[in-house]
Amino acid sequence: MKIALVLIFLSGSTWGMNVELEPADLPIGYVTRLLINEVAFPGEPLYKSEEDSKQAMFEILWVLDNRAHHPPPGYTEWLIARTSYKNIIDVITAPNQVEDFYRGPKGQLLTAWRVIARVDYLTRLANEGPMGTFGRLLNYAQDLSQSYFENRQKGTDLFASLSHVYSIPVTGRGYAWMTENSPFQPDGNFLAIPRNIKGAAGGNQFYTLRKVIP
Amino acid sequence: MKILAALLIASSLSASVPTELTQTDFISSVMRYVYLWSDSPESSDKIWVRLVKIKTDKGDHSQFAEMWLPAQKLLIDLKKADYQVPERNLTMKDNGFKIRLVKHLPKAPAPISGWKVLALPSKKNLTQKHVFPDETAKIQLKKALGSYPDTGEACYIAPVSQVSNELWVFCESPKLALRFSTDVKLTDPLSVHAIDLNKEGIPPEWAGRLLYNTVILGEKLDLD
Numbered sequence A: 001m002k003i004a005l006v007l008i009f010l011s012g013s014t015w016g017m018n019v020e021l022e023p024a025d026l027p028i029g030y031v032t033r034l035l036i037n038e039v040a041f042p043g044e045p046l047y048k049s050e051e052d053s054k055q056a057m058f059e060i061l062w063v064l065d066n067r068a069h070h071p072p073p074g075y076t077e078w079l080i081a082r083t084s085y086k087n088i089i090d091v092i093t094a095p096n097q098v099e100d101f102y103r104g105p106k107g108q109l110l111t112a113w114r115v116i117a118r119v120d121y122l123t124r125l126a127n128e129g130p131m132g133t134f135g136r137l138l139n140y141a142q143d144l145s146q147s148y149f150e151n152r153q154k155g156t157d158l159f160a161s162l163s164h165v166y167s168i169p170v171t172g173r174g175y176a177w178m179t180e181n182s183p184f185q186p187d188g189n190f191l192a193i194p195r196n197i198k199g200a201a202g203g204n205q206f207y208t209l210r211k212v213i214p
Numbered sequence B: 001m002k003i004l005a006a007l008l009i010a011s012s013l014s015a016s017v018p019t020e021l022t023q024t025d026f027i028s029s030v031m032r033y034v035y036l037w038s039d040s041p042e043s044s045d046k047i048w049v050r051l052v053k054i055k056t057d058k059g060d061h062s063q064f065a066e067m068w069l070p071a072q073k074l075l076i077d078l079k080k081a082d083y084q085v086p087e088r089n090l091t092m093k094d095n096g097f098k099i100r101l102v103k104h105l106p107k108a109p110a111p112i113s114g115w116k117v118l119a120l121p122s123k124k125n126l127t128q129k130h131v132f133p134d135e136t137a138k139i140q141l142k143k144a145l146g147s148y149p150d151t152g153e154a155c156y157i158a159p160v161s162q163v164s165n166e167l168w169v170f171c172e173s174p175k176l177a178l179r180f181s182t183d184v185k186l187t188d189p190l191s192v193h194a195i196d197l198n199k200e201g202i203p204p205e206w207a208g209r210l211l212y213n214t215v216i217l218g219e220k221l222d223l224d
Helices: A002-013 A027-038 A050-069 A077-081 A088-093 A113-127 A133-149 B002-015 B024-037 B135-146 B204-216
Strands: A101-103 A109-111 A176-179 A190-192 A204-209 B046-052 B063-069 B074-080 B082-085 B090-093 B098-104 B116-119 B154-157 B166-171 B176-181 B191-196 B219-222
Touching (some): A027 A088, A027 A133, A050 A133, A050 A176, A088 A101, A109 A113, B024 B063, B024 B204, B135 B154, B135 B166, B154 B204
Antiparallel strands (some): A101 A109, A190 A204, B046 B063, B046 B116, B154 B166
């Protein structure tokens, strides 16, 4: 009984420690905030489930990596994103790429105030009680980001071997995402990946590229 | 015999659509939302409806449904929330299906046999009285907008649809569109999506719809 009580006490005392995010100006913390900011949380209309939002974070990280390191045959970085880059931080902060994430005049990693407000709010909610969905989603984002920067990216891109979308030949891999209910969608050679093959998750639609002859 | 079996299967799938999704008033409200925010439904005379099975969290009894306008190839995604958010001390239990999103697709997400096919209600049913948030909600909205550094002094709110849990606001200077959305309680939104209308790539047709809904049909919200 004593042991059980001590365990309960310890568990209670860690409520404030459910989530501790890395600093936002470091790559791990910066990417963590992007993954958190981009997916739906409970209470939001596009939220379906914890698993669905985690899948979206996972795939967003792959989109960033694909853009940085896996341009498909016939495409250059410039054709995909009108810029060139060496790593996923460059991808994120390139002009007109990920909304609200950019570099300051001295190259520092910055986000819009609304990203800061949202992430702070979600973190506060996650830390106000026992570990729940909010805490698990935030920690998952940080775990994904940390693993990535330690060169052990988890799993494989869900769309790596995708060859056709509605009978149109495609390059495979995800190259863009957009909030599902956004009034805008990427145009040009981007093709929305159908829902029945998990092309939409966490409130986001994912896109691959039309195959071109190099 | 084979045809009869197919008919029976189609009938059993159709039977699983709740009545609330097939009522004329509900479909008219959905069509009005689509008409105002997305696409004119004038070329369609049929609408397909089905429930969709989505894997949700434990204890989450939310229901999901889809509507399909075959003439426009337009998908309308619906949700009836029924779950708890312990972190926010909220019960997200909605009293009806609400539109999550509307989008064009190259083809229907499932063959016609999985849907209940209905005739679209008469166009005269598209006319509805405009409803706006009540005074308490407006005060909270003003507070939320006041804490937003980019909103300027004058903003306009679009009428609220009874089949949507979102509220659009247009602010004049600088030109900004804000979407407040939530699964149930609009006065306590978790999600605020801001769109800078000065940015490149804003589709003119959508911008026109936003201005029509907020400035023409909407109400001015004085932030002084």
